[in-house]
Amino acid sequence: MERFYIVNIIVEDRQNAYRQVNEFLHNFAEVIRLRVGYPVPDENIAIILLVVKASNDLIGSMSGKLGQIKGVKVKTMPIK
Known part of the structure; x- marks a missing residue:
């Protein structure tokens, strides 16, 4: 059964991991209903x-x- 989830992604090494994350998420485009990205270049991180x-x-x-992508942390929460 499908349901909605919130997925919080912190890219801690933006210069090296951001491209991998974008390519990975592109493969799941059909199930992603909303994507908001906030790059923080001064700290070399991105929040998605x-x-x-x-x-x-x-x-x-x-x-x-x-x-499993180096420099990436993920937290997932179901929406009731």
């Missing part, structure tokens, strides 16, 4: 907020793979 509609298995896989 997603609203995703997906199954529990898909969101788990997506979050896990994102979290």
